[in-house]
Each structure stands twice: as C-alpha cells, then as structure tokens.
Amino acid sequence: MLLARSSLFLAFLAGAFATSRSYNIVGPAKSCQRAVKPDAWPIKKELQVCGTDGVIYPNLDALECAKNYSGHAVEKQESDKCDAQKQDESKLFFLTYAADHEVCGSDNVTYINVWKMQEVAQYRKVEITVQHEGECKIDCSFSPIYKPVCVSSYGLDSEQTFSNEEEFKCFSSQNPYLNLSRKYDGACVFNYENSFAPVNIICGTNGFTYKNVNEIRKLRKSNPKLRVMHDGACTPDEVKGLFSADQIRELAGSRSESSAICGSDNSTYHSVFAFLVAQADKKAKGQDLMPVNCVQCNEMTKSNGTSPICGTDGVTYPDEKALGCIENYLILKEHDGPCSPSDETGPCKRQLNGGFAEVCATNGITYTSNEAVWCAALTDPKIKILHQLECISD
Structure with a gap:
C-alpha cells in the first residue's frame, strides 16, 4: 500500500518553499529526527505502517513522531485496516516541519528537510532529488560596488533593485522558481519626492542638517551646487x-x-x-x-588604553569610551581585544552577506553596504562613509 505521491501536502503549500526554521518544534523527539532523514524518501512500501487513526505513515518513526507532535494516542495496527484510497494526506503535513535536517536539493535550494523538498517538487511539478545533506553551497561571485540593476520580480509587474549584477545572479541561482528577469541597468525608477527613506541625519554643504539625502536631492533642483558634507x-x-x-x-x-x-x-x-x-x-x-x-x-x-576593543569597522580602539567618542554612530563594539585579519566577524567577511542598503563613501563611490565601505577603508583609511543611499551625481 504505497502512499500516493501525486498530491501529497499540495493544498498546504503557502509559497514558503525555501529553508525556514519558524516551524521547528521545540526539542523534537528522536523519532521525528529520524522521520525526516534524507533516506526517508522515496517512501518504501515495506516500511509503511498503518495507524489506529486510519493514516498510512511512511514508516514507524513517522507514526511515533505524529504521536509526539499531536499528543494523540496513535498506535500501529494491522495494515489491512487502513484504506489507501481514502487517505487524508493533510495528516502528514506535520513532517515538513517536525524537525530540522537540512538537505540541498538538485535545484540548488536548501530545504528544512526532505519532506519540505518533496512538497515543493509536487507543487512545482518537477523532480527534485537530494544532492547532499546540509545547506547548499553556491559559489557566487561578489562585488562591493553598487551598480544597480532593475529586475521584474516574481513574474509580476512589480520591480526589485539589486545592488549589482553579481547579487542578482546569485539570488537567481538560489531562487530558481521566481522567474526573475532583468529589465534595465540602474535602480528601479521611483519618485524620490514621494518615496520613504529612513532617517539618516546628514550635514549639507550649506550648513543645514537634513533628515536624509533625499531631502538634498529635492533641493538640488533649485540649488544644483548643494552636496552632502558628511554623515551626521x-x-x-x-x-x-x-x-x-x-x-x-x-x-x-x-x-x-x-x-x-x-x-x-x-x-x-x-x-x-x-x-x-x-x-x-x-x-x-x-x-x-x-x-x-x-x-x-x-x-x-x-585614557591609557589598557582595554582595547575591536569595532564593527575592523578598527581597534583604546577602550569602549574612546569608541563612544567617534562621530559615526553606526560603528559599535564587535569584541574585546584588538581586531585581527582573521576575525570571522570582520567587515570584509560580513560584506559577503550581500548588500543591505547602498552607501555613499567619501571617494564618490557607492558601495553595497556599510561593511563594504569599512572593508575598503582598511586598505585606504581616507575612505569613510559620507551618507546612506546612493551618491548624488551631477
């Protein structure tokens, strides 16, 4: 009595097909951990068991997991008491989040477990197999320079700006089902005057303080010489x-x-x-x-600087008080002791996580993140953050 594959969990797919830990129950039983191991799929007929709730489970571990998860008294019974033609497949939906055992699918997507992978395969009507256990490791090229491209997202009329070509290609390879298509070079067009921009205090060359660079963009229509003097x-x-x-x-x-x-x-x-x-x-x-x-x-x-600390910009400060005196409020304490090139949490390593928001530096280059600017500054200390968002061009 092999459980049908055709529509397993289909009605319950909400589009969240990539790895998600939000469903992970606290302290899953060992039976749940075994039930989601990669070798649990494909379902093996000889391992299927019939539960007293009338559900055909892929294996005994899945039945025990259901008992642990639901709290219901489900026990194994004779196989002929379960009707394979009358299965409520939603009863097995819990397996997609019963426990974590990440697998990398043949589509280069990381799934929380093999059952989540098969849920997506059936929804997308494609075949996905396990490449290996653990997270997918996609070798993406990286650029810290902000050269935006506008992309139509999810096949709809909506648009999304990526920091550069490298980020777009990497994201596309990690999300093969989004059907992203490149529209044009440059950030997606929107109205600066009506758009929301976070408060990021900046000083203009006219001596006035503004909430963010977009205020200066608007004023430049009547005062083209107006620029950002510095952050803060x-x-x-x-x-x-x-x-x-x-x-x-x-x-x-x-x-x-x-x-x-x-x-x-x-x-x-x-x-x-x-x-x-x-x-x-x-x-x-x-x-x-x-x-x-x-x-x-x-x-x-x-200060005698007897308690050096490392800042998030990769610079060593004499102590926490000295760090508190710098003018850049974005720089925080990273760890006790001096910074080291081998720091796994240094700005040059953190910038690899991708662009978060474009940042204009004093060298006139727009970078993909604060971390990218700080990393460049470790080579050239003259480089500093000028303001958040893209540099103003003539």
Whole structure:
C-alpha cells in the first residue's frame, strides 16, 4: 500500500518553499529526527505502517513522531485496516516541519528537510532529488560596488533593485522558481519626492542638517551646487564658518532641524543654531559652553588604553569610551581585544552577506553596504562613509 505521491501536502503549500526554521518544534523527539532523514524518501512500501487513526505513515518513526507532535494516542495496527484510497494526506503535513535536517536539493535550494523538498517538487511539478545533506553551497561571485540593476520580480509587474549584477545572479541561482528577469541597468525608477527613506541625519554643504539625502536631492533642483558634507548633523564649528552671528541668531528662532545638542550646562538645545546663540551669550558673560560630547571626549584622551576593543569597522580602539567618542554612530563594539585579519566577524567577511542598503563613501563611490565601505577603508583609511543611499551625481 504505497502512499500516493501525486498530491501529497499540495493544498498546504503557502509559497514558503525555501529553508525556514519558524516551524521547528521545540526539542523534537528522536523519532521525528529520524522521520525526516534524507533516506526517508522515496517512501518504501515495506516500511509503511498503518495507524489506529486510519493514516498510512511512511514508516514507524513517522507514526511515533505524529504521536509526539499531536499528543494523540496513535498506535500501529494491522495494515489491512487502513484504506489507501481514502487517505487524508493533510495528516502528514506535520513532517515538513517536525524537525530540522537540512538537505540541498538538485535545484540548488536548501530545504528544512526532505519532506519540505518533496512538497515543493509536487507543487512545482518537477523532480527534485537530494544532492547532499546540509545547506547548499553556491559559489557566487561578489562585488562591493553598487551598480544597480532593475529586475521584474516574481513574474509580476512589480520591480526589485539589486545592488549589482553579481547579487542578482546569485539570488537567481538560489531562487530558481521566481522567474526573475532583468529589465534595465540602474535602480528601479521611483519618485524620490514621494518615496520613504529612513532617517539618516546628514550635514549639507550649506550648513543645514537634513533628515536624509533625499531631502538634498529635492533641493538640488533649485540649488544644483548643494552636496552632502558628511554623515551626521552639522557641527557648531562648521556652522560658524558659514553664517554670520546675526544670521545664526535669526536661524535659531526660525529653523527647525534634527541637530539637537546637549550642552555642558545640562541644557538641551533644539538646534546647532540655538546652541551657538547660547554659547555666544555665555561667552559675553565670561562663561564657557561646550557640547557635552566634546567635554567628555576631551577627557577620554587621557585614557591609557589598557582595554582595547575591536569595532564593527575592523578598527581597534583604546577602550569602549574612546569608541563612544567617534562621530559615526553606526560603528559599535564587535569584541574585546584588538581586531585581527582573521576575525570571522570582520567587515570584509560580513560584506559577503550581500548588500543591505547602498552607501555613499567619501571617494564618490557607492558601495553595497556599510561593511563594504569599512572593508575598503582598511586598505585606504581616507575612505569613510559620507551618507546612506546612493551618491548624488551631477
């Protein structure tokens, strides 16, 4: 009484055919682990067992797994008491997520177990066999440079931007059923003015602080010379070099921007302009006012650096306090002790995970991620992150 293959689990496929751990039950019984081993498929007639629930199970381990998973008292009974023509195949759906035992299919897709692989094979009406146990290892070429291509995704009218040709080819090889097709070079066209962009504070060359680079893109229509000066809010020294004292005082009362500053007088100033006005007023009274971070970091220079740490940018800092004084909030602590070229978590290794969001560097090149910029900076320390998103071109 061989269980039919034609429609096994078909009605339950929700499109999630690649590896997924979200269904993995906690502490699966050993019977479940054995039930999903690669040699469980194809089903062997001599190993099938009939359960007291009327279900024909692929083998005894699958029956025991069903008992463990459902909590129902399912036992083995004589084979002639199960009718192969009246099987509710949904009863075996639990095998697709009963336990993890990754296999690499002949389609180069990694599946959570062999039953998930066969679920996809039947849904796609293709034959998929096991290449080997474990995750598929696809040798993808990699490029850290952002040269986007626009692709039609899932065979629909929707579009998706890939960081570069290498990322597109790698993704396509790992997802053979998506039927991706290349449309044109460059990012998929969309309206910058109406599009959502995450808040990523940047300083413009006009001394104003903006929420993200898209604000500068819009302003460049009327001011083509406007550029990004650097990531993060404009500093008091930068603003003082661009505006007169009277202009700063006027802007303090009229301009609202994301450049709040904590002063050494324990007051928070809503903008760099408001801070500069207060600083000038206090100076007239013989008092000093500095940004708190500057005060703290001046003290940090006295650190003896006896507890070095490695930052996520692959640079070694004297200690955690020194790391806290750098202007790039994206750089965090990676581990205790100095960085090493052999670090498995260094930026040059992490960049291989693919592009997350394009990043513009000070050399005018758009990279696929922060990690790609930091990796390049290990060779050329002059390279730094200028701002998130693609560089502004003339």
